[in-house]
Amino acid sequence: MQSYETLLVREEDGVLEIRMNRPQVLNALSRTLKLELQAAMKAAGRRPEVRVVLLSAEGRGFCSGQDLYDEETDGRRSIGESLRTLYNPLIEAMIGMPKPIVAEVHGVAAGAGMSLALAADMRLMGESARLVAAFSRIGLVPDSGLSYMLPRLVGLGRAMEIAMLADPIDATQALSLGLCNHVHPDAELHTAAWAFCRRLADGPAQALGLTKKALRRGVELSLREVLEYEAVLQEQAGHAGEYVEGVAAFKEKRRPVYRKV
Numbered sequence: 573m574q575s576y577e578t579l580l581v582r583e584e585d586g587v588l589e590i591r592m593n594r595p596q597v598l599n600a601l602s603r604t605l606k607l608e609l610q611a612a613m614k615a616a617g618r619r620p621e622v623r624v625v626l627l628s629a630e631g632r633g634f635c636s637g638q639d640l641y642d643e644e645t646d647g648r649r650s651i652g653e654s655l656r657t658l659y660n661p662l663i664e665a666m667i668g669m670p671k672p673i674v675a676e677v678h679g680v681a682a683g684a685g686m687s688l689a690l691a692a693d694m695r696l697m698g699e700s701a702r703l704v705a706a707f708s709r710i711g712l713v714p715d716s717g718l719s720y721m722l723p724r725l726v727g728l729g730r731a732m733e734i735a736m737l738a739d740p741i742d743a744t745q746a747l748s749l750g751l752c753n754h755v756h757p758d759a760e761l762h763t764a765a766w767a768f769c770r771r772l773a774d775g776p777a778q779a780l781g782l783t784k785k786a787l788r789r790g791v792e793l794s795l796r797e798v799l800e801y802e803a804v805l806q807e808q809a810g811h812a813g814e815y816v817e818g819v820a821a822f823k824e825k826r827r828p829v830y831r832k833v
């Protein structure tokens with residue numbers, strides 16, 4: 573397996589854990605970390621044995637966003653270029669990957685760290701975790717897809733307040749706003765995240781990949797386009813062995829086994 577300077581990776585039972593590993597700066601996104609996350613996500617997308625990706629982090633926080641010491645902050649550097657080359661391809665690789673991505677958020681997820689968490693398909697948070705849209709605190713605008721994801725998850729009015737005031741959102745609030753799927757006691761979060769991912773990995777990988785495509789596209793399209801897109805995807809799913817196995821298991825009154833299909 574590929575080794576990285578700023579990531580730890582673990583693969584088991586079809587789950588690939590990509591773990592950010594710069595704990596001394598709360599996993600601030602240095603150039604190397606961004607490039608390695610990009611490479612790891614793209615590799616995960618290509619490998620059929622990876623059925624689910626778990627994005628997690630070492631140390632006491634998930635990710636503090638752009639590494640404010642790594643690059644110039646005096647206005648001379650092109651931040652637009654930095655986004656185009658380092659952040660945007662990473663977010664596109666996550667959204668476009670036809671596999672579920674789960675973020676395990678503990679401690680703080682700030683700025684682009686919050687964007688990364690929201691680019692995952694589902695989020696599990698520790699009880700003491702918090703999300704901070706820290707951009708406005710340092711005179712920037714939301715980036716790395718936050719302005720795309722946030723209003724879709726919480727609605728426009730709430731997104732405006734979250735992005736403008738940048739108040740920390742605790743796990744309970746995140747759950748009620750729809751920003752996370754489940755909250756777990758901090759000490760149990762990692763085990764719960766693996767159990768959640770293993771459940772997904774036991775599912776029909778192709779159908780779940782197509783489900784992600786359907787839901788991601790569904791928020792963009794008109795009803796008529798969605799209905800047609802569903803028909804196209806269902807045609808693909810219906811010709812896969814997973815459908816045969818699912819129906820056979822139903823008729824034989826047993827649990828379907830999708831891992832070998």
Ligand code: T3D
Nearest residue numbers: 596597598600636637638639640641651654682683684706
């Ligand atoms: O530039 C571009 O390419 C554009 C992209 C922009 C995207 C963005 O992400 S903009 C937002 C950038 N992030 C921030 O503004 C957050 C900055 N950090 C904080 O506000 C706080 O650290 C936190 C709220 C995240 C956590 O607070 P706390 O009290 O739990 O921890 P701390 O003591 O502030 O931080 C611990 C250490 O991590 C500390 O180092 P030290 O003093 O122990 O040596 C701190 O300097 C370091 N650290 C935290 N955040 C960053 C960081 N180092 C570099 N970059 C950081 N973003």
